[in-house]
Amino acid sequence: MLNKIVLFFERPEVGKRVKQLFVLSLALLLVLEIFVEKHPYFPWAGTYSFYAVYGFFACAVIIAFSKIIGRFWLQRGEDYYD
Amino acid sequence: MINFVPPAAIFIAGAALIPFLKGRLRQAFLVLLPCLAFINLLNMGEGVSWVFGFLDYQLVFARVDKLSMVFGYIFVIMAFAGAVYSLHEKDSMQLVAAFLYAGSSLGVVFAGDFFTLFIFWEIMAFASVCLVCARNTDAARKASFRYILVHLFGGLLLLAGIVMHVSATNSIEFKFLGLGGTAEILILLGFALNAAIPPLSAWLTDAYPESTVIGTVFLSAFTTKTAVYTLARGFPGAEILIWAGIVMVLYGIVFAILENDMRRVLSYSIINQVGFMVVGIGIGTAMSINGAASHAFAHILYKALLMMSAGAVLLMTGRSKCTELGGLYKTMPLTLIFCVVGAASISAFPLTGGFVTKSMISSAAGYGQMTVIWLLLTLASAGVFLHAGIKFPYFVFFAKDSGLRPKEPPANMLAAMAFVAFLCIFIGVFPGYLYAILPYPVDYVPYTGDHILSQMQLLMFSALAFFLLLGYLKRTETITLDTDWFYRKGAAALVSLAGRPLAAASDAASQFMVERLPAFLVWFGKNPLAALRIAYGTVLLAASGGKYARRHLEREKEAFPADNIRMWSISSAVSMVALFIFALLAVFYF
Numbered sequence A: 001m002l003n004k005i006v007l008f009f010e011r012p013e014v015g016k017r018v019k020q021l022f023v024l025s026l027a028l029l030l031v032l033e034i035f036v037e038k039h040p041y042f043p044w045a046g047t048y049s050f051y052a053v054y055g056f057f058a059c060a061v062i063i064a065f066s067k068i069i070g071r072f073w074l075q076r077g078e079d080y081y082d
Numbered sequence B: 001m002i003n004f005v006p007p008a009a010i011f012i013a014g015a016a017l018i019p020f021l022k023g024r025l026r027q028a029f030l031v032l033l034p035c036l037a038f039i040n041l042l043n044m045g046e047g048v049s050w051v052f053g054f055l056d057y058q059l060v061f062a063r064v065d066k067l068s069m070v071f072g073y074i075f076v077i078m079a080f081a082g083a084v085y086s087l088h089e090k091d092s093m094q095l096v097a098a099f100l101y102a103g104s105s106l107g108v109v110f111a112g113d114f115f116t117l118f119i120f121w122e123i124m125a126f127a128s129v130c131l132v133c134a135r136n137t138d139a140a141r142k143a144s145f146r147y148i149l150v151h152l153f154g155g156l157l158l159l160a161g162i163v164m165h166v167s168a169t170n171s172i173e174f175k176f177l178g179l180g181g182t183a184e185i186l187i188l189l190g191f192a193l194n195a196a197i198p199p200l201s202a203w204l205t206d207a208y209p210e211s212t213v214i215g216t217v218f219l220s221a222f223t224t225k226t227a228v229y230t231l232a233r234g235f236p237g238a239e240i241l242i243w244a245g246i247v248m249v250l251y252g253i254v255f256a257i258l259e260n261d262m263r264r265v266l267s268y269s270i271i272n273q274v275g276f277m278v279v280g281i282g283i284g285t286a287m288s289i290n291g292a293a294s295h296a297f298a299h300i301l302y303k304a305l306l307m308m309s310a311g312a313v314l315l316m317t318g319r320s321k322c323t324e325l326g327g328l329y330k331t332m333p334l335t336l337i338f339c340v341v342g343a344a345s346i347s348a349f350p351l352t353g354g355f356v357t358k359s360m361i362s363s364a365a366g367y368g369q370m371t372v373i374w375l376l377l378t379l380a381s382a383g384v385f386l387h388a389g390i391k392f393p394y395f396v397f398f399a400k401d402s403g404l405r406p407k408e409p410p411a412n413m414l415a416a417m418a419f420v421a422f423l424c425i426f427i428g429v430f431p432g433y434l435y436a437i438l439p440y441p442v443d444y445v446p447y448t449g450d451h452i453l454s455q456m457q458l459l460m461f462s463a464l465a466f467f468l469l470l471g472y473l474k475r476t477e478t479i480t481l482d483t484d485w486f487y488r489k490g491a492a493a494l495v496s497l498a499g500r501p502l503a504a505a506s507d508a509a510s511q512f513m514v515e516r517l518p519a520f521l522v523w524f525g526k527n528p529l530a531a532l533r534i535a536y537g538t539v540l541l542a543a544s545g546g547k548y549a550r551r552h553l554e555r556e557k558e559a560f561p562a563d564n565i566r567m568w569s570i571s572s573a574v575s576m577v578a579l580f581i582f583a584l585l586a587v588f589y590f
Helices: A002-010 A012-035 A050-074 B007-020 B023-042 B066-085 B092-110 B114-133 B138-169 B182-194 B202-210 B213-234 B239-258 B262-283 B286-317 B333-346 B353-367 B371-397 B411-429 B431-436 B449-468 B484-526 B528-544 B547-559 B570-589
Strands: A075-077 B047-054 B057-064 B478-480
Touching: A002 A012, A002 B333, A012 A050, A012 B449, A050 A075, A050 B239, A050 B371, A050 B449, A050 B478, B007 B023, B007 B066, B007 B092, B023 B066, B023 B092, B057 B066, B057 B092, B057 B114, B066 B092, B066 B213, B066 B286, B066 B411, B092 B114, B092 B213, B114 B138, B114 B202, B114 B213, B138 B182, B138 B202, B138 B484, B182 B213, B202 B213, B202 B262, B202 B484, B213 B262, B213 B286, B239 B262, B239 B371, B239 B478, B262 B286, B262 B353, B262 B371, B286 B333, B286 B353, B286 B371, B286 B411, B286 B431, B333 B353, B333 B371, B333 B411, B353 B371, B353 B411, B353 B431, B353 B449, B371 B449, B411 B431, B484 B528, B528 B547
Parallel strands: none
Antiparallel strands: A075 B478, B047 B057
16 A cells, blocks of 8 residues: 555656645745734744744755855765774 | 662663573563563652662662653653664664663662762763674774763763762752852763763764664663753753753754764754753753753654664665665655654654644743744754754655665564654644643643744745755765864874874884893893993093003903903902892882
8 A cells, every 4th residue: 555655656746736735835824824813922023924934044044054164164075084 | 668669770680681581582571671660660659769878878769759750751661662673683782781771871860869870870871882882893883982981081070070069068969059169060061971062962973873773772862861851950040051052953953964874964963952952951940941851751752763764774775874875765655654753743843742842942932031042942943844854854765766675674663663653743742641740830832823833834934945955955975073073183193293202212212122231231241340341441531531541441342251251259249249239229219
């Protein structure tokens, strides 16, 4: 049975559908926010789509920062200590 | 009347029996022993028992209160899951080490005094290093050597702190310490080393990924979490821990993103997750301590689950680098499902363990109006999803097709993963059971519309960032420099730096002792009297010069070793010997 599920997800049109679902869920999360009663810890944390924007840019900053210090400082060849 | 034994005793005695059992009997024993320990745990009423007098002090082997019980429960559950995961293992040394390790961790948790704590602390270091070197590769042996040296150093910091603390307070009871003086700072450093607070953290990511398949599963659970317990007991509310925790959280993410080895990625994520707990301890309110304890509970489960799935991949493929893996979902779908449950749980998706525990820590920061801390914790929550939640499953099970077609791991490993995955979700769906055993009464509702939605937004848009920036996240065949650089390169530099002068000195010394001194003694022994005359002549020549003295000396040298050795009188021989013995005595005296 598991094999069938795996094969199902390997079909290209299903992969496309999964992507669409992902984008749809992002939109849905933004829409739902209008209907939810908020009680933020800080006033500014209650602004619309704060978590979405913060999450996105937090990750972008983390990736950029890691990449830069990895490239220029921390990453070495695998035989570095040998 | 005491109707329980200290849980440490059950595991340590059990560990001693393992080598004598074989086959099915051993498997039954491995599973039943943690069950026995769990029943024993249920009988443990609060209070202090198993007290023994030692010199003028009281050793306490069972200090039972709510804080120690949370860790007691999860350690025993973890030992059970780990035992099921290891049922196929034939190497009894690993199983003995694993049970000794679990037992000594329980010993630390229930120890009521510093002496007992310290003894179990050191057994823990010893048992865990056995798990690392059990892999029996060159890399594992070297890593375990570094591991034990670092832990012995940490143990010495702790011991120095304990000795100073005990001599100052005249009490060995382990209770709230606070950062009063040098003794407490040393104890804190000893704990911090085991909690892997940078820069005292490289031992973890150096050694854990080199351990065996089952070894890493056990290692991921105990050492750092006993340290979390001791920090929560001794230093709640110590503000420095907030910042130490923030450093851990961010450092763990950055390094996990850079790393290629899947188990090293997960090891960095241990540091990241323990960072959340350390922040919680540093904040020190009832809610944040509850958060730290419950997060330790949930973390042990999902981290074990992730390490188990990584171990399954390692066992079946023999590889652990992300660059060499990929596309495993085709033939290991069950492992993938368990891995995703662990990944969702560490990312704190609603309905998983992480959601109901980690949020307590950030909420505590929020209620305390700690703006920067809260912002960084939230940033880190997004980062966790990035490195452990998506990166690990994505690069191992999807990404590219590595061409590997491994089978699912043995049934016992799948069963262990299923058990832990069930617990991860159970805690997430019914948090009340976990909240009921926390150190302080819980007044916290995790499931509000606001909380669920904000967390989902945070995570889903992090996922969006991951997929948009996927090009920058491609794995490279590199290692990442960490603070172990200082002792790995430092030791080599020290050796080469100190080596040259030392080698030159040793060469000169050996040349003198082996060649020149014996040659001189042989020459001298041929005719000591003539030799002394030559020496006298040389000194005289140097002092006064003169043709006659030079000619005389040359003649003496030519004649050496003249055959006509004069007979010495007995008395002069005896006085020579006496002089020699006196000189020898003088040398020894001074």
